[in-house]
Amino acid sequence: MSTIVYWAHSYREEDAAVNQYFGMLIEQAGSMIVNFDPPSQSVSESKLQQNRRSCDGMVAVLTWRETGPSPYILFEVGLALRARMPVVAFVDDRLVDNILPPRVLQQRFSHRTYFRQVREHSYALRALKAxxxxxxxxRYQPNSGQRGCGVIGMTAMTTQDRNVVTQFVEKRGYRVVNLEKVHTDNPLLFDPLEHLAILHITLRCVDSRTSHSRYWAGAVSAAALPSITLTTNRAYPFNGQFPREFQPRIVDLHGGLSLEEVLKDEFDLFEQNFLSAQQPETIERYVRMQLQAGDLAGNYEAGTRQLFVGAIMGDQYNVSGQTGAVGPQAHAHDISFTQVWNQLEGKIDLVRLADELTRLQQAMSHEAVEADQKLALGAVAAAEQSAREKNGPKTIEYLKTAGKWTLGIAEKIGVDLAKEAIKGAIGL
Structure with missing residues (x-):
């Protein structure tokens, strides 16, 4: 089982080189896997909490900005601290002191000579991992029942709106738990603790001012549970000191977004992650890669991240050159794979190729010892899946990653079609 870290960092173009440096250190010096969160049009506290709960620790990189460090990254660090998650923060040495509490493991970096501080930064990452x-x-004693959604403050809504909430939540596959009906007077009764333990998310109307709703709002916050907050007050007093994305969503009952529309948007965002945002075949390809290459035992090669980014993000987001250069415009290498496939398409039957790649995997599994060989095995598994999906360019992309060792195995066992495809992919 590998160590997975939440990487809180800037997406600005000017920070791409710093991102590349720390991304490399996390994976190579720290031997940890980054929990990727592909760019999306929106963000919320519940989504960040969901991603945080799937990780073992956090690595935060605070780069220089004239207005101070990114409030989004600070908010992410705050979520981790609230949940008592281990954190290491790398802070640009031009930023002022006392940005983070002194108990947080911190290392400064120079924006000009950070590459000369590899020893200090690597040590901090190893300390986090240790x-x-x-x-x-x-997770201790995980819940074995249906996932739960706690609701708070529903008394501030009309009966009709409460019914909309209940029906929507149940339709999404959650068991509705009305926390305000859970008795909290007797500390020897464990119901309140058990309800917090089984909840996956909470939904709270902040317009409620009852003592029970305030109690549970505090309990949910202290437990660092993902939470969606709503208000029907169009004049809600938002706090200008941190981003609006992390504050209540307005449900406009008079012409704006309806309650059901807001619920759909927020639950879609909460349930979105780097897997569910992709097509089912992409999920299968990624899982197969993990199964095949999962025995790397922390020995990650330079191409590990690129390979998994390709499996996760498919053709939408591809890393090209620098870690920060991702997005719909970073597609130059996709064009080259399409060109290679156009040259090979007339000579290669993808169905036959998929069958040969299955045989190739079997042979490779008996000889794969080194980390790069196991990673190549994962690449061939992904290539086979792409071939069965009739995606020629993607098949070529994975076979290029598989490399010359894989070609040698293909020649040895006589899978000629696979051999020709690999030769074309690596340019031989």
Missing amino acids: YMGEPPPT
């Missing part, structure tokens, strides 16, 4: 353990412990 604290988390190898492998990190799993």
Whole structure:
């Protein structure tokens, strides 16, 4: 089981080189896997909390800005601290002191000579990993029942709106738990604690001012549970000191977004992650890569991240050159794979190729010892899946990553079609 870290960093173009440096250190010096969160049009506290809960620790990189560090990154760090998650923060040495509490493990970096500080930064990452353990412990006594959604403050809504909430939440596959009906007077009754333990998310109307709603709002916050907050007050007093995305969504009952529309947007965002945002075949390809290459035991090569980014993001987002250069415009290498496939398409039957790649995987599994060989095995598994999906350019992309060692195995076992495809992919 590998150590997975939440990487809080800037997406600005001017920070791409710093991102590339720390991304490399996390994966190579720290031997940890980054929990990727592909860019999306919106963000919310519940989505960030959901991603945080799937990780073992956090690495935050605070780069220089004239207005101070990014409030979004600071908010992410705050979520981690609230949940008592291990954190290491790398802070640009031009930023002022006392941005983060002194108990947080911190290292400064120079925006000009950070590459000369590899030893200090690597040590900080290893200290974080050592604290988390190898492998990190799993969640203690996970819930084995239906996932739950706690609702708070529903008394501030009309009966009709409460019914909309209940029906929507149940339709999404959650068991509705009205927390305000849970008795909290007797500390020897464990119901309140058990309800917090089984909840996946909470939904709260902030317009409620009852003592029960305030109690549960505090309990949910202290437990660092993902939470969606709503208000029907069009004049809601938002706090200008942190981003609006992390504050209540307005449900406009008089012409704006309806309650059901807001619920759909927020739950879609909460349930979105780097897997569910993709097509089912992409999820299968990624899972197969993990199964095949999952025995790397922390020995990640320079191409590990690119390979998994390709499996996760497919043709939408591709890393090209620098870590920060991702997005719909970063597609130059996709064009080259399409060109290679156009040259090979007349000579290669993808159905036959998929069958040969299955045989090739079987042979490779008996000989793969080194980390790069196991990673190549994962690439061939992904290539086979792409071939069965009749995606020639993607098949070529994975075979290029598989490399010359894979070609040697293909020649040895006599899978001629696979051999020709690999030769074309690596330019031989």
